[in-house]
Amino acid sequence: LSLGRLFVKEAFDEDAKKETLDMIHNLRDAFGELVNENTWMDDTTRALAKEKAKYIQEKIGYQDFILNTTALDEYYENYTAAADTYFENVLSNLKRSSIDSLRYLRYEVDKNDWGSAPATVNAYYNSVLNRIMFPAGILQPPFFSRTQTKSMNYGGIGVVIGHEITHGFDDRGRQYDKDGNLKQWWTDDVIQKFKTQAQCLIDQYGDFSVPEADGMKMNGINTLGENIADNGGLKESFRAYRRWVETRGSEEEQLPGVKYTHNQIFFINFAQVWCGNMRKEAAINRILTGVHSPGRFRVIGTLQNSADFSRAFNCNASSFMNPQKKCSVW
Numbered sequence: 001l002s003l004g005r006l007f008v009k010e011a012f013d014e015d016a017k018k019e020t021l022d023m024i025h026n027l028r029d030a031f032g033e034l035v036n037e038n039t040w041m042d043d044t045t046r047a048l049a050k051e052k053a054k055y056i057q058e059k060i061g062y063q064d065f066i067l068n069t070t071a072l073d074e075y076y077e078n079y080t081a082a083a084d085t086y087f088e089n090v091l092s093n094l095k096r097s098s099i100d101s102l103r104y105l106r107y108e109v110d111k112n113d114w115g116s117a118p119a120t121v122n123a124y125y126n127s128v129l130n131r132i133m134f135p136a137g138i139l140q141p142p143f144f145s146r147t148q149t150k151s152m153n154y155g156g157i158g159v160v161i162g163h164e165i166t167h168g169f170d171d172r173g174r175q176y177d178k179d180g181n182l183k184q185w186w187t188d189d190v191i192q193k194f195k196t197q198a199q200c201l202i203d204q205y206g207d208f209s210v211p212e213a214d215g216m217k218m219n220g221i222n223t224l225g226e227n228i229a230d231n232g233g234l235k236e237s238f239r240a241y242r243r244w245v246e247t248r249g250s251e252e253e254q255l256p257g258v259k260y261t262h263n264q265i266f267f268i269n270f271a272q273v274w275c276g277n278m279r280k281e282a283a284i285n286r287i288l289t290g291v292h293s294p295g296r297f298r299v300i301g302t303l304q305n306s307a308d309f310s311r312a313f314n315c316n317a318s319s320f321m322n323p324q325k326k327c328s329v330w
Contacts, residue, residue: 001063001066001072001075001117001118002066002072002076003117003119004062004066004117004118004119004136005062005066005067005072005118007118007119007136007137008061008062008066008067008118008136011136011140012061012062012118012136012139013139013146014061015146016061016139016144016146017060017061019146019153020060020061020134020139020144020157020161021058021060023153023154023157023158023161023240024058024060024132024161024165026240026243026244027158027161027162027165027236027237027240028053028054028056028165029240029243030162030235030236030237030239030240030243031053031162031165031166031232031236031330032050032053033239034232034235034236034239034330035049035050035053035330036050038330040190040193040194040196040197041190041193042187042189042190044187045185045186045187045190048177048178048185048186049169051178052130052168052169052177052178053165053168053169054178055130055178055179056130056131056132056165056168057129057130057131057132058131058132058133058134059114059131059132059133059134060133060134060139061118061134061135061136061139062114062118062135062136063114063118066118078096078099078100079092079093079096080092081093111129111131114133114135116133116135117135117137118135118136118137119135119136119137120135120137120138121135121137121138121140122135122137122138123135123138123160123161123163123164124164125164125165125167125168125173126180127167127168127172127173127175127176127180128176128180129180130168130176130178130179130180132161132164132165133164134157134160134161134164138157138160139157142156142269142272142273143156143157143160143273144156144157149252149255149262149265150241150244150245150252150262151241151252151262151263151265151266151269152265152266152269154237154238154240154241154244154266155237155241155265155266155267155268155269155270156269156270156273158237158240158241159230159233159234159237159270159273160233161233161237162232162233162234162235162236162237162240163229163230163232163233164229164233165232165233165236166228166229166231166232166233166236166330167225167229169228169232169330170224170225170226170228170229170329171198171224171225171228172225173225174186174194194329197327197328197329198224198228198329200325200327200328201220201224201227201228201231201301201327201329202220202221202224203220204220204301204304204305204327205218205220205223205224205227205293205297205301206218206219206220206221207220208293208297208300208301210283210287210294210296210297212278212279212280212282212283212294213280213283213284213287214280216283216284216287217287218287218293218294218297219287219288222289222290222291223290223291223292223293225291226291226292226293226298227293227298227301227302228329228330230293230298230301230302231301231302231305231306231327231328231329231330232329232330234270234302234303234306235306235308235328235330236330237266238263238266238306238308241266245262261312263308263311263312264312264313266312267303267306267309267312267313270299270302271299271303274295274296274298274299275295276295278294300321303321304320304321304322304323304326305326305327305328306326307326309321310322
């Protein structure tokens with residue numbers, strides 16, 4: 001947290017918090033529209049789903065107390081370190097962290113505790129707290145910048161926001177109600193229809209072969225929750241972006257020297273954030289143990305299911321990136 005304080009002061013734009021919060025509200029509205037439009041939910045479950053989405057808490061940037069020197073000193077008051085004893089410092093921190101973890105058994109649950117460092121480049125959904133979290137570390141390019149176009153921001157952090165919202169309604173998150181209680185709040189009929197919709201994604205992603213793993217097939221079951229979130233998040237964010245354009249009354253200005261439309265730039269930035277390389281061993285490990293699809297297929301699989309993408313790039317009908325059969329849960 002002390003390093004996070006330095007990071008926040010050096011690299012975090014405070015105005016980003018308000019802009020991110022506005023995007024969260026726009027994405028939440030877009031999710032509500034998708035809930036209204038889906039054909040496999042009954043009206044009672046649909047209303048409960050919209051209520052749960054409304055109750056999602058948002059945490060953005062960092063915990064305020066890390067900027068308070070007195071509070072931060074109290075947080076670290078039982079930790080000791082020396083400049084010339086690295087190994088001993090590690091042991092001391094592990095011991096102190098273990099003691100602090102046990103002390104939590106004597107405290108009431110603090111639902112406002114983050115449990116994440118500000119400089120983390122990641123985002124989270126907590127089903128027990130019904131909370132989404134975006135540390136300062138991910139509110140940086142290419143995910144987000146106040147100097148980027150809205151098309152880039154919605155294609156970057158916007159999709160991530162939608163992804164985390166959708167986790168509240170994936171194969172695991174749907175089992176928790178708006179208050180984080182593990183209970184069945186969907187009817188048996190709706191649950192069965194959800195599983196039917198989800199099976200399409202299981203089959204689609206399970207048929208992908210990973211080149212880095214010598215053509216080994218992916219596991220569509222292990223990655224189902226993340227694939228549901230990827231597909232829902234993309235759809236929600238593009239819809240939210242188009243709503244922002246409508247409210248603005250005109251398209252964003254064409255970027256100089258760039259031939260792509262802003263609808264296309266949205267999808268290009270979405271794809272860019274998942275660029276990466278993996279060694280064979282890492283690829284195989286990801287397939288066998290990971291809950292996320294490899295970056296290549298987080299892009300390909302999601303865009304194959306996106307009619308918005310196909311329209312933006314005028315993909316030929318029944319082509320690889322515009323198959324006739326498209327999977328959709330949300």
